[in-house]
Amino acid sequence: MNREELLAFLRTWLPKFRKTIWFRIIYLVVLGIIVAQLYLFTASAISCLIILLIPVLVFVIPYWLGERKIRRFAGNGALVFMIAILVAAAMPTQAILAQSNAVPLRSFPDFRSAAGLNLTNGTVQPYRGVPGQTFTFRVNLTTAGNGTPDAFNVTLNLTAVDGFAFTPTSYRMAYSPGPISSPNTRNGTWYERNVTLGGSIYIYGFSVNDRGRNWTETVSDAGPIIASGWSFYAFFLYYLVAVQGGFPAELVLYLGIIFLWWYMTRARERVMRAGRPAAKPETPPTKPERKEATERTKAGKAAAFTCTNCGADVSESDQKCPSCGAAFED
Incomplete structure (x- = not known):
């Protein structure tokens, strides 16, 4: 073709x-x-x-x-x-x-963030698991001034979703020493927390405060991935609608x-109907009008015949022409 x-x-x-x-x-x-x-x-x-x-x-x-x-x-x-x-x-x-892997979470200056308190590289390992498994949550804290790890409260904010129920839980995180974890928060200090989780849907994030009124939070993300795909699908349906x-x-x-x-369609139709002239109802004829119409009908019938000899009008009952006297044959 x-x-x-x-x-x-x-x-x-x-x-x-x-x-x-x-x-x-x-x-x-x-x-x-x-x-x-x-x-x-x-x-x-x-x-x-x-x-x-x-x-x-x-x-x-x-x-x-x-x-x-x-x-x-x-x-x-x-x-x-x-x-x-x-x-x-x-x-x-x-x-x-x-x-396959967790997206590192961090705080942003314009989102629930205090000056001088910055959280970066918040992750969970492993990102995928099974119910009853232990997961490690880690986040890095950097401050504008010198400080010790114990001077700040770093918290893991974990929300479990079961059906329509949201259960938030907070876990205090501990200082994690190591080659890349400084005891001075100005140079970057790592905190971690191990948590054993069930088969729910989880949403995690991190926050920190300096034991005062200064708070900083990271954005949140789903993880670790333990629940089935259908559970996540039902959760997002509920989230979008409710x-x-x-x-x-x-x-x-x-x-x-x-x-x-x-x-607007109905209003336009009403306007169009209102612009049309109304049809006048037909009234029955009066008695004089009916009599006149009857006489006209009779006259029409009477004038329906003519004489073939002279052309004069004759009636149906005439035997001969009243004008020329010619006789009519039946």
Whole structure:
């Protein structure tokens, strides 16, 4: 099949395919995947734009493809957002399961950080394990001034997730001497803590304070990886829907767009109906009008015959012409 034949085939096949239910299913599935990919940008600087773009996109594409029924718009939105949630939960699950080593955690100056207290290289070893295994958590503390390891409280913040329950636990970390661990915190001091864990999902992070009001925390990350992939998938589904709440908010915005479209359509129809002249109801004729119409009918019937000899009008009952006297034959 050459290029021209292929184009001719597509021109005849696509219009037929667009009328089937499979076309609608395919473009809604693709739209759901696109929405899931766009949702990742809600954590970026253009989050406000993405939050508004997603419901508009879910409405505009089916409208462009010919959808006009409000029930179909509602069904489209439910299916698209359901697919988007399933795909959006699968993406971080796949990323965590594919990750082989822990990402080093650190503190940032603009995120819960006190001046002069810096945490870096926070990790857990091993990153993957089985229930009942002991894991080692390590983090490096660097201060602006001289200090001893005992002058600071370095803490491991570990949250266990079991179903819908979040159980946070804090463990005091101890100074870990070694060739690269200085007893002077200004030069970088390592702290560690060994913890035996079960089969839950765990989220860990680190914090430090100087026994006063100065606190510094690192960002958090999932780990160590002990639970199954399905457990992580269920966790991210719950997180996206119930904890973060982004997709429910997107659905509410989408329903608002549908309502506005429906309201404007109804308002436009009312305006168009109001601009049309109202049809006058037909009134039955009065008695004089009926009598006059009857007389006109009789006169018409009476004038329906003419004399073939002189052309004068005659009635049906005449035997001869009243004008010329010619006799009529039956």
